[in-house]
Amino acid sequence: GAGVSQSPSNKVTEKGKDVELRCDPISGHTALYWYRQSLGQGLEFLIYFQGNSAPDKSGLPSDRFSAERTGGSVSTLTIQRTQQEDSAVYLCASSSLAGGGTDTQYFGPGTRLTVL
Amino acid sequence: DQQVKQNSPSLSVQEGRISILNCDYTNSMFDYFLWYKKYPAEGPTFLISISSIKDKNEDGRFTVFLNKSAKHLSLHIVPSQPGDSAVYFCAASETGANNLFFGTGTRLTVIP
Numbered sequence: 001g002a003g004v005s006q007s008p009s010n011k012v013t014e015k016g017k018d019v020e021l022r023c024d025p026i027s028g029h030t031a032l033y034w035y036r037q038s039l040g041q042g043l044e045f046l047i048y049f050q051g052n053s054a055p056d057k058s059g060l061p062s063d064r065f066s067a068e069r070t071g072g073s074v075s076t077l078t079i080q081r082t083q084q085e086d087s088a089v090y091l092c093a094s095s096s097l098a099g100g101g102t103d104t105q106y107f108g109p110g111t112r113l114t115v116l
Numbered sequence: 117d118q119q120v121k122q123n124s125p126s127l128s129v130q131e132g133r134i135s136i137l138n139c140d141y142t143n144s145m146f147d148y149f150l151w152y153k154k155y156p157a158e159g160p161t162f163l164i165s166i167s168s169i170k171d172k173n174e175d176g177r178f179t180v181f182l183n184k185s186a187k188h189l190s191l192h193i194v195p196s197q198p199g200d201s202a203v204y205f206c207a208a209s210e211t212g213a214n215n216l217f218f219g220t221g222t223r224l225t226v227i228p
Contacts, residue, residue: 004159033214033215035218040220041220042118042120042122042205042217042218042219042220042221043160043205043207043216043218044218045214045215045216045217048214048215050214056214056215058214059215091159091160093159104162104165105162105216106159106161106162107152107159107160107161108159109157109158109159110159
């Protein structure tokens with residue numbers, strides 16, 4: 001079956017612009033995660049959605065970052081007024097079980113964001 | 117503040133030999149550990165995991181060892197194959213947490 005897909009694969013934007021990144025999780029997966037990987041760093045947790053529960057936003061680095069998950073499926077990560085330090089690869093993952101760190105997370109290929 | 121550390125950014129090994137990738141962590145509440153493998157332009161894929169109630173887990177050519185007292189785990193690949201060349205990420209979590217904490221990765225190159 002289809003894996004996690006993300007779009008766009010690459011995004012170049014100017015400082016101060018808003019960007020939207022999209023994630024399509026594996027069908028039927030109730031848990032969805034966003035991570036980012038900055039140059040030379042490990043993956044950094046951003047936000048977690050589980051079913052209809054309120055999302056865990058504890059990893060969002062600033063209020064410029066927000067995410068939605070519509071209908072329990074597709075998710076959009078929005079970064080407002082982008083800054084150069086936002087440049088990173090943004091990865092989405094989904095899992096099929098109850099959610100939480102012990103479930104196997106399946107990752108998408110990521111969106112490489114470059115802020116000029 | 118990196119709670120999971122992979123201090124070797126790269127490792128080169130001859131085909132057929134053993135590859136040993138190391139990982140250290142600082143949070144004693146972590147009780148579940150995973151290794152992910154990443155090829156260029158792809159997302160990380162799950163490789164193998166271990167619970168803190170075990171000290172070893174084996175799956176084919178891949179074995180993960182956990183030393184809780186040293187807060188250290190390692191991934192052994194025997195025998196190494198050229199197709200194993202990738203970036204390997206160590207990750208950790210604690211029961212009830214919603215996210216994984218990842219290391220910075222080790223790039224493994226298996227030389228034919």
